[in-house]
Every structure is written in C-alpha cells, then in structure tokens.
Amino acid sequence: MIVKNLTGKPDTDSRNTSLFGVVHPATHEAVHQVERSSRESFSKALQICHDALPSWSAQPLAERCSIFEKAASLLQDGSTDWKSRLAEANMKETSVTSWWTNEQLDGVPLFIRELTRAAHEVLVPEVMNADKSTVHIERLPFGVCLAIAAWNAVHLLTARAIITPLIAGNTVILKTSEHTPYTQTLWAELLHVNFTGSTNVGSILAGLAGKHLKPSLMELGGKAPVLLLPSADFRIAASHILFGTFMNAGQLCMSTERVLVPRSRYDDLVAALRDAWASVKQKEPRALFSSVSTCRVRNLIKDAIARGAEPLTGPWKEDIGNLVTPIILGSGTAEMKIFREESFGPVSIVIPIEDDGLTNEQVTDHMVALANDSDYGLTASVWSTDLQLAQDVARRLECGAVHINSPTAGDLPSVPHGGWKSSGWGRFNGAEGIRSFTQIRTIETEKGPGHTLPLDIFEL
The missing domain is CATH 3.40.605.10 (Aldehyde Dehydrogenase; Chain A, domain 1)
Structure with a gap:
C-alpha cells in the first residue's frame, strides 16, 4: 500500500x-x-x-x-x-x-x-x-x-x-x-x-x-517530577508512579521521570514500588519507536547505574533491537544524566532527599528546588494526606499542571494543557x-x- x-x-x-x-x-x-x-x-x-x-x-x-x-x-x-x-x-x-x-x-x-x-x-x-x-x-x-x-x-x-x-x-x-x-x-x-x-x-x-x-x-518535552511529602500514602503512590512511568512505554511528554522522597522514607517507597511491580503482569521489554530513542534511553540507564543507581524492579539488561526492559532506578542523584535529560522511555529514577536533622519544611524546600531544577516544566505530581500543604507545594512548582495524589500523566478535556520553560x-x-x-x-x-x-x- x-x-x-x-x-x-x-x-x-x-x-x-x-x-x-x-x-x-x-x-x-x-x-x-x-x-x-x-x-x-x-x-x-x-x-x-x-x-x-x-x-x-x-x-x-x-x-x-x-x-x-x-x-x-x-x-x-x-x-x-x-x-x-x-x-x-x-x-x-x-x-x-x-x-x-x-x-x-x-x-x-x-x-x-x-x-x-x-x-x-x-x-x-x-x-x-x-x-x-x-x-x-x-x-x-x-x-x-x-x-x-x-x-x-x-x-x-x-x-x-x-x-x-x-x-x-x-x-x-x-x-x-x-x-x-x-x-x-x-x-x-x-x-x-x-x-x-x-x-x-x-x-x-x-x-x-x-x-x-x-x-x-x-x-x-517534559521531565515530570513526583514529590512524595512525608505523610504520603506510599502504597497508592507506588501504583501511580509505575503507571506514569510505563504508560505507552514512557513515550509520553507527561511521563513520570523523577521521584523525590525523604531519605527516611526511601526504604518504605522501595518496598511499595516492589510490591506494586510484583502485581504487574506484562513485564516484558517494550519496543521504542526508533533505534535512536532506544540508544538514548539505554545510555541514560547505563550512565545512572555506573554512577551508583540501583535497579529497584529487578535486574536490568540491554535488550536487542528497539526493546527496552521497563525499570525503576533508585539511589538517584542530580549528577546523573537521567536527572536532566528527557528519557522518553520506560524508566524513572527515585532520588532520596537528605532529611536527617532537618524540619519537614526544609526537606520540602529542597524537594521543590530539585523539582524546579530542570529546563522543562510540563507536569508534576505531589503526594500528601495534607491537601492544603500539597496545594501550597503545587503553587511553588514551575510547570503548567500539577496533579495532587494522582499521576503526572493526566489530561482532562476541559482543563487547559500546556507547559512552561522549554x-x-x-x-x-x-x-x-x-x-x-x-x-x-x-x-x-x-x-x-x-x-x-x-x-x-x-x-x-
């Protein structure tokens, strides 16, 4: 044809x-x-x-x-x-x-x-x-x-x-x-x-x-962050993080790319993510739309692992062709390429925020600063049982849409949709x-x- x-x-x-x-x-x-x-x-x-x-x-x-x-x-x-x-x-x-x-x-x-x-x-x-x-x-x-x-x-x-x-x-x-x-x-x-x-x-x-x-x-493009405040329901948030990361193999401008969590709650989140991952039936590698995109995603994952990131959803290996195995990485830092570069693939990275000796307000300030430390500003997600606090944090984020207690990938027909910055x-x-x-x-x-x-x- x-x-x-x-x-x-x-x-x-x-x-x-x-x-x-x-x-x-x-x-x-x-x-x-x-x-x-x-x-x-x-x-x-x-x-x-x-x-x-x-x-x-x-x-x-x-x-x-x-x-x-x-x-x-x-x-x-x-x-x-x-x-x-x-x-x-x-x-x-x-x-x-x-x-x-x-x-x-x-x-x-x-x-x-x-x-x-x-x-x-x-x-x-x-x-x-x-x-x-x-x-x-x-x-x-x-x-x-x-x-x-x-x-x-x-x-x-x-x-x-x-x-x-x-x-x-x-x-x-x-x-x-x-x-x-x-x-x-x-x-x-x-x-x-x-x-x-x-x-x-x-x-x-x-x-x-x-x-x-x-x-x-x-x-x-986008580099959507998820901010998990101390009172967040990690079990529910974990399913939303997986959904936002793996939907359409991460090939969405609103895909979840970065997850920010207090260091003292990091292990709780890892456990919740692994429980959520265990319930996923289709764990097979997904084909990305081009070899160029596949190479970029693989390189971002390899760079992160080489700099100390840990695979949280099981071992990761380099697949053949345009296939990429879905993965959530942990122990991320702002020095990793994946922190700044849009992956456009089935991967996100969890970044623990140091909170030892700090107040919740100070930890939140650090989270907001890291979330805004990006050339992109399309969507974000904030998680907390304190809705007023979540809304206050949302108003500090430099992006076009913030979703409270829901995934970064969301778009309603009646709600204005678009981005800030790049x-x-x-x-x-x-x-x-x-x-x-x-x-x-x-x-x-x-x-x-x-x-x-x-x-x-x-x-x-």
Whole structure:
C-alpha cells in the first residue's frame, strides 16, 4: 500500500514519485510506502486552504460544531467501523498496545464535545458599554494553520491539532508524523504553527514562526517530577508512579521521570514500588519507536547505574533491537544524566532527599528546588494526606499542571494543557484551546450622532 498526500479531497491526491517506508519498530517489517510531500503538493494544499477560508470561517458556529459532533458520534457508534479502523492502523504502524489506542479513541468524543461547548462560550462577541460608545470584542480565526501532531498519542493529538483550529474558524494543513502517516490520514486537514513533539524540533519551528511573524503554540518535552511529602500514602503512590512511568512505554511528554522522597522514607517507597511491580503482569521489554530513542534511553540507564543507581524492579539488561526492559532506578542523584535529560522511555529514577536533622519544611524546600531544577516544566505530581500543604507545594512548582495524589500523566478535556520553560507555550483544551487559535478585533461605535473635535490644539 502507498499512503498518498491528500490535498483537499482524496481524488486530488498529488502524484509524487518520491516515497519513504514505514517500518514497525518491534518486528522491523515494512508496513507500507508513503508519498513524500513536495513543494508543489504543499503549495496546492496551502492554496486550497486559502480558498476555503472565507466560506469556512463564515459558517455559523453551530454548523461548524455539528460536523465534529457527528464525528464524535461515529466513533462511539458500534454500527460503524471507524474506531476499529483507526485502532488497527495505529497498531500496524507502531508498537502501541490495544489498551492505549482504544483509551485515546474513547477520549476523543469527550474532547470534541467539551471543545464545542467551550467554543459557544468563547466565540460569542463580548459587548462593553462606555460612557460615549459601545465596544464589541470579537474573536476571529488566524487563517490557515499548520498542525504537526506526534505519533505517541496519535488519536488525541491529531484530533486536537485539527479540530481546535477548525472549530475556531481556521483552515488546517496537517503534517503527519513519519511514524504514523496512515493513521493520521484516516483522521485527515500557515499563519499559525501548532506543534506537539520534541523540544529540539519545536525550537526550530518556533524560530521559523518568529522570523515570519506568525503566532505559534508549542507543546514539547517534559521531565515530570513526583514529590512524595512525608505523610504520603506510599502504597497508592507506588501504583501511580509505575503507571506514569510505563504508560505507552514512557513515550509520553507527561511521563513520570523523577521521584523525590525523604531519605527516611526511601526504604518504605522501595518496598511499595516492589510490591506494586510484583502485581504487574506484562513485564516484558517494550519496543521504542526508533533505534535512536532506544540508544538514548539505554545510555541514560547505563550512565545512572555506573554512577551508583540501583535497579529497584529487578535486574536490568540491554535488550536487542528497539526493546527496552521497563525499570525503576533508585539511589538517584542530580549528577546523573537521567536527572536532566528527557528519557522518553520506560524508566524513572527515585532520588532520596537528605532529611536527617532537618524540619519537614526544609526537606520540602529542597524537594521543590530539585523539582524546579530542570529546563522543562510540563507536569508534576505531589503526594500528601495534607491537601492544603500539597496545594501550597503545587503553587511553588514551575510547570503548567500539577496533579495532587494522582499521576503526572493526566489530561482532562476541559482543563487547559500546556507547559512552561522549554516544555512550550500556549494552551490546548476547552476555552483556552479555542482562544489560542483566535485573534481579537474590537469595534467601537459612538453613541448618538457624534461630536466634533477641537482642532485648535494643533496651533503653535
């Protein structure tokens, strides 16, 4: 099969003879061939989006929303095969589990319905009455948007990248991931750059957007910390740490990467983690999405072990191919590469915080300082039975979202999602997501017949 570029409609596919192959990361078998986009095919797509913009943005909001509400219904309708086709395509191109692909597909309808609700809230013009005039504040689309959605949560990220700007009245060109082009063509369609992926690629795109004075929205990498305060329930926290570390083989921007715990409670946490690990049924190595990613993760683990880290979930060995055995490391320090570098794999490291002779407040201060000692700032998790204390600590963390007594990997359709620092800027989801893809225009209307202005102020 050859996956083709779609420029507007399937029957207007570009005829590009330059192809590249998609290879399954676990089996290394060729999945299919994909057309490589040319300047001509991109220009064609761009022109189609420009031509469609006036009519699409002029569509009543209710009509725009109804299109996507129908898509949500099709995904939930058992009489259609859309959900199974999308799941099958995703598992054919990547080593994703059926649970993860279906979890996303179940979440997309909820996301769409929350987005349409928020659109009716955000896109209604606001009216302000001044003494002598009335001001209408309107939110309008930017125009043509380029959406670049990553492969690791392909259904949620693609739906979000396409539907949010479209509901706001923009038109969209979707640049698929080279790892999941067929899955994303099933979802299917540049003034505004919308990107979810690596920080390195994001910084390049941000530079291009800035050079041409284009607004951009970036959700990039993460190095999510878990802070276990002294009163935390370690048994429950341990299951959340494993979930946040190993979900999708750690290939999520919100994955748990660092776990901070008082030294006096370190052994309690280790015992809880080992008990939780014993209940995990699938302990086999997981295939990461590329050999480059696999090599990076292995090197981070080997560096940590060489510097004194201890495997807490059993012996670790270097696997073949793109396989990496899931692991929690203990006795971590800030000097290890894994403390700073995003792993994007099934590994996290527990870092004991010295607390001998220190007050709980001093230990917490040290935890917060270490958690913030990162270029990233996407998500974090704080654990404590003292909810007020947990909230106070959460407000000191330099990141876009903090989850109290829940995993770092969490995202609700109605809650703004995005990062600080090198984890990006702008927000997806709900009302904030709609606002991110609109620009404001104010229209001021004088009340009454108006009045003349004094011109003698210009006299010297």
